Amino acid sequence: MKSYRFDATVLTLGFAFLYIPIIILIVYSFNASRLVTVWGGFSLHWYQTMWSNQGLMDAAWVTARVGLLSASIGTILGTMAALALVRFGRFPGRMLFSGMIYAPLVMPEVITGLSMLLLFVAIGIDRGFWTVTVAHTTFTMCYVAIVVQSRLLTFDRSLEEAALDLGCPPVQTFFKITLPLIFPAVIAGWMLAFTLSLDDLVIASFTTGPGATTLPIKIYSQVRLGVTPEINAICTILIGLVTIGVIISSITTKRTELRRQQDEHMALRGPV
Amino acid sequence: MAAVDEQVAPNSRSTSRWLVVFLPYLWLLLFFVAPFFIILKISFSDTAIALPPYVPVFEGIGAIGDFLSQLDFENYVFLTDDPLYVQAYLSSLRIAAFSTLFLLLIGYPMALAMARAPTSIRPTLVMMVILPFWTSFLIRVYAWIGILKPDGLLTLLLHAVGLMGPEDQVQIFRTDTAVFIGMVYSYLPFMVLPLYAALEKMDNTLLEAANDLGCPPWKAFWKITFPLSLPGVIAGSMICFIPITGEFVIPDLLGGADTLMIGKTLWTEFFGNRDWPLASAVAVILLVLLVVPIMIFQNQQKKVA
Numbered sequence: 001m002k003s004y005r006f007d008a009t010v011l012t013l014g015f016a017f018l019y020i021p022i023i024i025l026i027v028y029s030f031n032a033s034r035l036v037t038v039w040g041g042f043s044l045h046w047y048q049t050m051w052s053n054q055g056l057m058d059a060a061w062v063t064a065r066v067g068l069l070s071a072s073i074g075t076i077l078g079t080m081a082a083l084a085l086v087r088f089g090r091f092p093g094r095m096l097f098s099g100m101i102y103a104p105l106v107m108p109e110v111i112t113g114l115s116m117l118l119l120f121v122a123i124g125i126d127r128g129f130w131t132v133t134v135a136h137t138t139f140t141m142c143y144v145a146i147v148v149q150s151r152l153l154t155f156d157r158s159l160e161e162a163a164l165d166l167g168c169p170p171v172q173t174f175f176k177i178t179l180p181l182i183f184p185a186v187i188a189g190w191m192l193a194f195t196l197s198l199d200d201l202v203i204a205s206f207t208t209g210p211g212a213t214t215l216p217i218k219i220y221s222q223v224r225l226g227v228t229p230e231i232n233a234i235c236t237i238l239i240g241l242v243t244i245g246v247i248i249s250s251i252t253t254k255r256t257e258l259r260r261q262q263d264e265h266m267a268l269r270g271p272v
Numbered sequence: 273m274a275a276v277d278e279q280v281a282p283n284s285r286s287t288s289r290w291l292v293v294f295l296p297y298l299w300l301l302l303f304f305v306a307p308f309f310i311i312l313k314i315s316f317s318d319t320a321i322a323l324p325p326y327v328p329v330f331e332g333i334g335a336i337g338d339f340l341s342q343l344d345f346e347n348y349v350f351l352t353d354d355p356l357y358v359q360a361y362l363s364s365l366r367i368a369a370f371s372t373l374f375l376l377l378i379g380y381p382m383a384l385a386m387a388r389a390p391t392s393i394r395p396t397l398v399m400m401v402i403l404p405f406w407t408s409f410l411i412r413v414y415a416w417i418g419i420l421k422p423d424g425l426l427t428l429l430l431h432a433v434g435l436m437g438p439e440d441q442v443q444i445f446r447t448d449t450a451v452f453i454g455m456v457y458s459y460l461p462f463m464v465l466p467l468y469a470a471l472e473k474m475d476n477t478l479l480e481a482a483n484d485l486g487c488p489p490w491k492a493f494w495k496i497t498f499p500l501s502l503p504g505v506i507a508g509s510m511i512c513f514i515p516i517t518g519e520f521v522i523p524d525l526l527g528g529a530d531t532l533m534i535g536k537t538l539w540t541e542f543f544g545n546r547d548w549p550l551a552s553a554v555a556v557i558l559l560v561l562l563v564v565p566i567m568i569f570q571n572q573q574k575k576v577a
Contacts, residue, residue: 003489007385011397014382018404018460021415024425028418081296091293100300102573103566106511108518110535111555114542115307118552122310138303141296171288192406199408202520206542216410223410223525227418235411242406250399 022239029232046233056234059218063198066129066214070136071193077137078144078193079186083174085145086152104142112139113206120207127209135207136197143196144189151185181260184253191249195242308559315347315552347553356532357554361561363532367448367523368516371455372509375463378456379508383467384497387474398468405461413454413525420445420453420526446528454522459515463508470504471497503572510569514562534558 029047033040050056081101084091091097104112116135120127159181163173179186201216208214215234222231351357386397404412419425422441430436444450474497482492498505520535527533534554542551 003388007388010381010385011389014378014385014460014464015400017378017457018401021412021419021457022404022407024419025411025415077296077299080292081300084293084296088289088293093297097293097297097300098574099570100297100304102570104304106514106566106569108515108535108558108562110518110520110538111311111559112304114538114551114555115311116303118310118314118548119303119307134303138299141299145296195406195408199410201410216408219410219414220521223414223417227414227421231414235408235414238411239407243403246399246403246406 025232026236026239029229029236031229031232034229046229047237050230050233053230055213056215056218056230059213059215060234062129062212063215066133066136066204066212067194067197070133070140070197071190073133074137074140074193075144075186075190078141078189079148079182081141081145082148082152085149101142101145104139105146109200109202110206113203116203117206127207128212131207131209132204132212132214135203136200139203140193140196143192144186147189147192148182148185151182155181184249184256187249187252191245195245198238198242311552311555314549315556316344317549318344318346347550348557350550351553351557357534357537360532360534360537361557364517364534364558365561367451367455367533368513368519371452371459371516372463372513374452374456375459375512376505376509379460379463379467380505382460383464383471383504386464386468387471394472398465401461401464401468409458410521412458413522416450416454416457416526417445420450445526446531448527448531450526450528451523451531451533454526455516455519458522459512462511466507466511467501467504470501470507474500503575506568507572510565510572514565514569517562518558 030042030044031038031040032043032045081097085094085098085101088094113135116131116138117127120131125131160173160177163177164170168176199216200214201220204214205217205220208217215238219231219234222228382401386394386401389397417424420442421427422443422445424442424445426444427436427440427442430440430442431438436442444453478496478500479492482496483489487495518535518538519533520539523531523533523536524539527536538551538554538558541547541554
């Protein structure tokens with residue numbers, strides 16, 4: 001019982017540490033006063049000023065486009081990479097391949113950002129929307145590969161093998177059998193890729209160009225000037241969006257899992 | 273089974289297989305590996321007032337002889353001669369090492385408590401650790417500014433409970449302490465999750481056996497739990513240590529003028545002084561320093577996979 005109380009205390013303190021700053025940030029976005037330390041009553045004023053801030057809205061639009069595009073390409077490439085890692089056994093250059101998947105996860109962002117920028121300059125591409133998208137695709141695909149890989153590793157291959165044995169072509173087997181089974185992981189990977197892209201300041205700062213200012217770059221330049229409730233407002237909206245996304249995806253995952261279990265149960269019972 | 277699909281569609285099978293490996297492979301070679309050679313090349317060139325602001329060392333593959341003759345280590349000599357840069361590297365490694373230690377000290381009990389929690393609530397606990405990680409890094413660091421500022425919420429709280437006189441203010445913002453708080457806060461999920469993954473897999477019968485044989489709990493922890501969780505400790509430590517060494521946002525927003533970190537130095541050289549070759553040299557040396565931790569991390573990941 002003593003260890004139970006210890007565990008409960010540790011978790012309470014740990015989660016308080018993780019959540020209190022975020023909660024404070026959200027609460028103060030509704031503060032009527034401009035000062036962080038003075039509570040001037042509830043107000044949506046900062047959401048209005050944020051909404052009419054054209055620069056901020058443009059940046060939000062750029063960020064959304066970069067995020068959607070890079071997360072989608074990154075998910076396709078990352079899923080392929082995961083399949084290659086888990087299913088293809090040995091192929092020439094496998095060591096390098098897995099190294100290239102794991103290294104971007106821990107590589108300091110300043111190095112990744114600078115090196116990509118130098119590549120874009122070396123091959124003479126104008127920096128802007130596309131360079132940021134390519135840069136984001138490159139590091140998000142590795143996260144997707146890891147998420148999908150872990151699903152593929154704990155995956156019952158008998159259905160796949162049955163389809164192949166019955167003469168289903170491999171590509172069709174993938175789309176009809178494998179993909180539906182790993183779909184929750186693919187979706188989770190996409191969401192992770194999207195939020196990572198949404199979140200990135202350093203790599204975007206290096207690889208962006210005129211007209212492609214993303215939201216984190218905009219927020220960063222305002223934060224450097226000081227704390228304003230307007231930033232709290234936009235942060236609150238971002239947190240809200242992400243939370244809703246995470247909740248929806250976890251509910252969908254649970255549902256699919258439940259349905260899968262039911263299906264398995266039915267299959268085991270055999271024809272009625 | 274293999275024979276069957278070879279018969280059915282030998283061509284489509286090999287083509288699709290080939291594409292599945294080739295596309296991500298090519299993408300990463302082009303956008304992740306190739307840039308490192310370019311960064312290496314540019315770190316050997318001179319600064320120029322032009323766009324791009326460096327004098328190219330060589331053009332074309334045929335000019336390797338040229339390249340070797342013109343190669344100059346000027347940027348590297350400059351970096352190793354200037355104590356400020358050397359200090360920035362050392363201070364980055366020190367801050368990363370201590371942050372990782374603090375993360376372990378805070379993350380381990382959390383992960384252990386999660387692994388010992390009833391199975392039914394574990395997914396919720398994992399979700400609660402992941403959720404802050406999904407909210408923007410920048411936002412989470414920003415949240416701490418409002419708390420740690422001299423006229424911020426921590427001062428207000430300490431005034432309210434009377435732990436501090438009304439004239440005093442908390443002097444944490446823009447110090448190394450604030451940087452440590454920011455690092456631990458931002459990287460905690462990265463530490464807790466690998467630790468939890470290692471601890472959750474553990475066979476509880478081992479602890480029960482130790483208990484039955486009269487081993488006190490703390491001894492059982494050091495003899496059984498901790499050694500078995502070492503893969504998680506290594507993975508979590510590397511996942512935190514490596515990026516923290518090159519961290520820019522946290523020292524920039526929470527640290528003071530005297531907080532030396534190499535990520536900040538690189539950023540200033542690049543955006544402030546527009547010295548691309550020097551920034552490249554800074555990055556190359558940082559990468560060399562991190563090669564060993566990155567190798568440890570890679571090996572650990574391969575064992576897991």
